Amino acid sequence: MIVFFVSSIGIIFFNMLKKLNLENILFLDIETVPEFSSYDELSDEKKTLWELKSQYQRKDEFTAKEFYDRAGIWAEFGKIVCISVGYFVLKENNRSFRTTTFHGEEKKLLQGFKELLNNYFHQAQHLLCAHNGKEFDFPYIARRMLIHSIELPSKLDLFGKKPWEVPHLDTLELWKFGDYKHYTSLKLMTHVLGVPSPKDDIDGSQVRDVFYEENNVLRIVSYCEKDVVAIAQIFLKLRQEKLLEESEITSV
Template sequence: MIHKIDMHHILFLDIETVPQYASFEELDEADQELYSDKTKYQRKEDFTPQEFYERAGIWAEFGKIVCISVGYFAYTSDTQFRTKSFVGDEREILIEFSQLLKEHFSSRQHLLCAHNGKEFDFPYIARRMIILGMDLPEKLNLFGKKPWEVPHLDTMELWKFGDYKHFTSLKLLTRVLGIPSPKDDISGDQVRDVYYKENDIKRISDYCEKDVVAIAQIFLKLRNQPILSDDQIISK
């Protein structure tokens, strides 16, 4: 089935998120209590809410998007994979991303693809849009859709081959498939410090784009096709 999909119809994407504030103390009292309740199960007795706040970016209720990187196979005579990143104010990031979907990836045949996207990227973007009072693009609005109508691909789900309990990180999957690792600079748990302490959004967007390329490479491997060479990858 995966071989029947036209690769030019897929928008590959990855997001980077951070806590809404640099520190737990910047939350008002009500939000501190809500965060404490939200994370009680994950923290157990090992961490206080303050100590656990560095992970707040993984929840859309307490985090925000600082980068969305996308990539697609261009309609060219030779194979080209083009990438682009949206950074800056979160609302502007989401507006630009939504506009891209509406203008270029809104047809019935178009699909979105991410690694663990069904559990993280897709719902996170949708939740942040709702929180910010924005209309959902059709590709993220799943209300009333049957499972086979959902226009989302997930490379982690594809790798599961029906095994529901199997989690494989992007770093591990690229390793076993012989794909150059995208984790050669920073890792996801370092994004918060790079954003708040180093104020280096370019470093974050470069990291995010590498993940997008890795997702596309995995997709090619799953189709038993050659992976992209460096000269086939073009960043806008």
Template sequence: MNLTFKLNNILFLDIETVPQEESWENVPLSTQALFAKKTQYQRKEEFTAKEFYDRAGIWAEFGKIICISVGYFVDVENEKQLRVTSFYGDDEHKILTDFKVLLDKHFAKKSNILCAHNGKEFDFPFIARRMIVHQIELPKKLNLFGKKPWEVAHLDTLELWKFGDYKHYTSLKLLTSILGIPSPKDDIDGSEVAKVYYQEKDIERIVRYCEKDTVAVAQILLRFNNEDLVKDENIVSVD
């Protein structure tokens, strides 16, 4: 693709979300009614709102973020090193605040870009909406008000792969498979995150899954640019 920006200016990311409540019975009646109305088109006559609630995590109005994993390239002894870290836990406000601090301190320059797979449709707006819910001031990279399309510093590997074919969707798992990138979906997938979070209470497993997705997005961009994949020994987890 001959991408013209510097890889070191990109912050790769992925988020994991779950329904705000563990079970339908814990959802206030007023919210149940709103959820039923919001999902009526998707559910049609196949599911009740209660049966559909396990998917509530895909909507920022009814879901919450439990993990944001990020990755960024640094040059170490003439090799690319991908450093990965995560913000996670039960306190969504803290997750979002810590992520905002990262953006404001280290990725606020005009040259900095946020990159995710399907990020423009999901990750970026979901984070921004949840920040507004928590009354957190949006960082510059997520505040799109008044910006022209070419001024938005967001990169989406799904959009790049579409090549203008806007009806075409390719999952991260499929894209890594055809590009010869190790699959990030070797443990759980998105449909299982809520169960692992609420029932198994294994947030560390979710973090590992989220970080693998973040690494996969970075590797995909390297392949798009006809560059070598980053070696396993050069993928480093940092606190």
């Protein structure tokens, strides 16, 4: 059994990283938007709570209403519009990387994601990997599941687990080397590591408009799946392995 050690300050031994079986890792990314299309749709109580929650970030530069377009980054005021996942399939000397996406009504997509984890990624050796996942994707999914009264799958239920028992990998954390102050975006990491950039259409700041104004969730899905591929490519680069070629990547 491979022991994956994560220190209290997030330093990960890369020699252990190389020993992980790629087929045991589920790469993922989520896209989120404000829960409602506009601030005016909030109840009076929710407006007050939003004003209090966003006060530190917006300061005096924006009103709570003006700042509402950014509500998607908080699980209490946003919702998930898609969860894209990707996984490696290794056969003899051949490898492929397959992506798929859960989208639609939030509760249903969360249930679909949970079923995937429970059916195929629930063993001790299985790990989840995202970029900034420990600060954003993993807790966001868990919070939205609880809001919808969905019991957490084992891979998201961290209660009582020691740091080295948490089944999560984070490409941002790997790149930090224990430096808490250092944030590197997925786009910057792909650039400096020579990985093809996924940002060829939209970026995170445009997801809200594409969802509510264009009503084009499939465009968001395509963007999200490209991010999943980029995360997997970064992971390969950190292991000093050959990057995926286009012919090895399929969407199912």
